[in-house]
Amino acid sequence: MRKSIYIAILFVLLQTSLTFAQNSIDSASGRPINSEETLNVTASLLELTNEEIAYLAQKKTIKVCVDPGWMPFEAVSNNKHVGMSADYLDLVAQKLGVNFQLVPTESWPESLENVKSRKCDILPLAMATPGRKTYLNFTTPYIVIPLVIATTKEKPFIADLPDVLHHRMGLVKGYAFTEFLRMEYPEMDITEFDTIYDGLTALEKNEIYGFIDNLTTISYEITHYFSSSIKISGRINRNWELGIAVRNDDPVLLHILDKAVKSIGSNPVQEIHSKWIAVTYEHQFDYSIFWKVVAAVGVVGFLFLSRYRKVNRFNKTLQDLNMRLKESEESFRSLVDNAHEGIVVVQNKRLVFVNPRACEMTGYDHDALLNMETFLPLIAPEARETMMANHLKRLAGKEAPVRYESQFLKRDGTVYPIELTGVLIRWKNNPATLNILSDISERKASEDAVRFMALHDNLTRLPNRYLLMERLEQSLAQARRSRQPMAVLFMDLDGFKQVNDTYGHDVGDKLLKGVAQRVQKLMRDSDTLARMGGDEFVILLPQVDHLSGVETLISRIDKALQLPFQFDSLEVKSRASVGFSLFPENGETAEELLRVADQNMYVVKQKGRSKSA
Structure with a gap:
C-alpha cells in the first residue's frame, strides 16, 4: 500500500514541476517552446479555449514597452528589461511558452505612444485610465501600492492632498494618476517631468513644493539619491493598481494574459517582492536536496513525456503516469525520503506514514510519531481546533482549504509557522489525508522585517x-x-x-x-x-x-x-x-x-x- 502514498505525493509535486519538465524536453530536443504538447498542458492548467491555444501556437513574439526609469518596478538597463515586472513576465512566459521582446524607449510617454501606434503589444505595469482605455485593455491588477507626497525635509507634515493644492506639485508625465489628479483637482498647479529622478531633482532645488508618486519608487529614489534632502511628508488616500495593459485590438491576448496573471501563486510573488524591495535578510536554503528533488522529477517527467509525446489532456497524462509509477517505486521512495518538505498521512486522527523530514521538523523519531494516539500534540494549542476541522471536512468530502498556514509544536516546546497542503487519498482502502508540510519561519521573519521597515x-x-x-x-x-x-x-x-x-x-x-x-x-x-x-x-x-x-x-x-x-x-x-x-x-x-x-x-x-x- 505504500505505493499509493508515493503516487499521490508525486501527483502533488508534479503539479508544480510539470511545466518545468516539459520545457526541459522541448529545449533538449530543439523544438519550439510553444510545441503542441506544451500548449495542451498549458491549456489544461490555465483552462485555455481552443481559440486561445491556436493563438499561442501562431504567436511567436509579444512585443513589450516599459518605463525605462521606474525602479524597482521596471527599467531598461543595457537594452534589457529589468525589475519586478521583468520577473513577473518571466513567470508568464514559462506558463504560456511565449517569448517577450523588449522595444527600448527613452521615456514613459514614448512607451505609451509606441503601444498606441501598435509598435508594442503590451505594457507590463500600467493602470487603467479613461484616456488609456481608448486604445488599451487591462488585466486584473497584480501590484497595488499607495501614493505619497515627498517634500524637502524642512517642510511640515501634510495631512492630505487638499492641504497643498495652492502649492506647485510635481508628477511624472503620462502616469495614470497625473491624469486622475488633473480631472479631480482642476485647480491644482501641476508640473510634469519625464522621470521621477527629474522631479525629485527639481524638488531638491525648491522649484516645486512637493512631488507625488508611489511609496515604493519614491523610497527607492530617496534611499539611493536624495537621503539627505528629501523626505516623505504625507500619504494620499489612493492606491496605484497596476496590471498588464494590452492593445485593445487583441482581445484574445488580453484573456490569455489575464488567466496567466491570476494563476501566479503567493510564493513567487513573495520572492519577487523580497528580491526588489530592500530588506536586509539572509535566507539559508539546502539547494542540494532541492536539486535532487528537481532532478528526480525532471528524469521521471522526461522518461514519461518522451514516450507519450502526444499529450491531449492533462488527466490522461496522470493516468498514464500512474502506470509507470508502479514500476518505479524505489525511485519515488528516494524522492519522498529526500524531500525538503515534511510528508505525513493521517488516518483516523493518527499518523500512519511520515518521511524523515517530518521527523526532523517535529523533533520525534519515526516510531514515536506512529505511536501517537492523535496528531494534535504536533499542533500549537491555539491552532488545533482549526486544524482538526479542516482534516474532518476533507475526509467527509466537504470543501476545505487545500493550502493554509498554521503553527507547529516541536517536542522541545518550540512553536513555529508552517504552510500545510492537504489532499484526500485512499490508504489501505480507507480515506486518509496526505499532507505536505513546509517550514515558513524564514518567510514569516522576512514579512515581519518588511512590516517593521514600513512602520x-x-x-x-x-x-x-x-x-x-x-x-x-x-x-x-x-x-x-x-x-x-x-x-x-x-x-x-x-x-x-x-x-x-x-x-x-x-x-x-x-x-x-x-x-x-x-x-x-x-x-x-x-x-x-x-x-x-x-x-x-x-x-x-x-x-x-x-x-x-x-x-x-x-x-x-x-x-x-x-x-x-x-x-x-x-x-x-x-x-x-x-x-x-x-x-x-x-x-x-x-x-x-x-x-x-x-x-x-x-x-x-x-x-x-x-x-x-
Whole structure:
C-alpha cells in the first residue's frame, strides 16, 4: 500500500514541476517552446479555449514597452528589461511558452505612444485610465501600492492632498494618476517631468513644493539619491493598481494574459517582492536536496513525456503516469525520503506514514510519531481546533482549504509557522489525508522585517508617520467612547540645521538618535514617540488627566535635553521647541490635533523655550 502514498505525493509535486519538465524536453530536443504538447498542458492548467491555444501556437513574439526609469518596478538597463515586472513576465512566459521582446524607449510617454501606434503589444505595469482605455485593455491588477507626497525635509507634515493644492506639485508625465489628479483637482498647479529622478531633482532645488508618486519608487529614489534632502511628508488616500495593459485590438491576448496573471501563486510573488524591495535578510536554503528533488522529477517527467509525446489532456497524462509509477517505486521512495518538505498521512486522527523530514521538523523519531494516539500534540494549542476541522471536512468530502498556514509544536516546546497542503487519498482502502508540510519561519521573519521597515523610521527605529496615524486614530476612537482627554505634542529640535552644517550629517544623525533615546525614557508604555522626518517628532499621550500633566512632560523633556550630547571628543548641545493640542478642546480629528500642535510648536519656537503654547 505504500505505493499509493508515493503516487499521490508525486501527483502533488508534479503539479508544480510539470511545466518545468516539459520545457526541459522541448529545449533538449530543439523544438519550439510553444510545441503542441506544451500548449495542451498549458491549456489544461490555465483552462485555455481552443481559440486561445491556436493563438499561442501562431504567436511567436509579444512585443513589450516599459518605463525605462521606474525602479524597482521596471527599467531598461543595457537594452534589457529589468525589475519586478521583468520577473513577473518571466513567470508568464514559462506558463504560456511565449517569448517577450523588449522595444527600448527613452521615456514613459514614448512607451505609451509606441503601444498606441501598435509598435508594442503590451505594457507590463500600467493602470487603467479613461484616456488609456481608448486604445488599451487591462488585466486584473497584480501590484497595488499607495501614493505619497515627498517634500524637502524642512517642510511640515501634510495631512492630505487638499492641504497643498495652492502649492506647485510635481508628477511624472503620462502616469495614470497625473491624469486622475488633473480631472479631480482642476485647480491644482501641476508640473510634469519625464522621470521621477527629474522631479525629485527639481524638488531638491525648491522649484516645486512637493512631488507625488508611489511609496515604493519614491523610497527607492530617496534611499539611493536624495537621503539627505528629501523626505516623505504625507500619504494620499489612493492606491496605484497596476496590471498588464494590452492593445485593445487583441482581445484574445488580453484573456490569455489575464488567466496567466491570476494563476501566479503567493510564493513567487513573495520572492519577487523580497528580491526588489530592500530588506536586509539572509535566507539559508539546502539547494542540494532541492536539486535532487528537481532532478528526480525532471528524469521521471522526461522518461514519461518522451514516450507519450502526444499529450491531449492533462488527466490522461496522470493516468498514464500512474502506470509507470508502479514500476518505479524505489525511485519515488528516494524522492519522498529526500524531500525538503515534511510528508505525513493521517488516518483516523493518527499518523500512519511520515518521511524523515517530518521527523526532523517535529523533533520525534519515526516510531514515536506512529505511536501517537492523535496528531494534535504536533499542533500549537491555539491552532488545533482549526486544524482538526479542516482534516474532518476533507475526509467527509466537504470543501476545505487545500493550502493554509498554521503553527507547529516541536517536542522541545518550540512553536513555529508552517504552510500545510492537504489532499484526500485512499490508504489501505480507507480515506486518509496526505499532507505536505513546509517550514515558513524564514518567510514569516522576512514579512515581519518588511512590516517593521514600513512602520518605523530607519535611523531612530521609532514609529514612523504611518504607524503614528494608525495609533492616533485608535486612541481617538477610544477617547470618543470614553470622553477621556488625550494630547498630541509636536517637537522640533532647535538649531539642528546648524549642527548638520557645522559637524556634518553623521553627527546630525547621532544627535537625532540621542534625542530619541532620552525622550523615549520619559514615555509610558501606552505613549508613542514617533519621528515624522528631519528633526520633527510627535508624542501621542492617549490618556491625560490634566493640562498640568502635559506641561510637566514638556518640562521633563526640556530638562533631559539640557545636558550636552557627547560623541567621542565632540560635545553637542541641543534643545527642542514643543507645542501641543488637547482632545477635544483643540480638535476631534487626527488632522486637526496635529495641525494645532504644529502651529503651537512654531509659536513656542518664536517666543523661545521659556514660553509655552
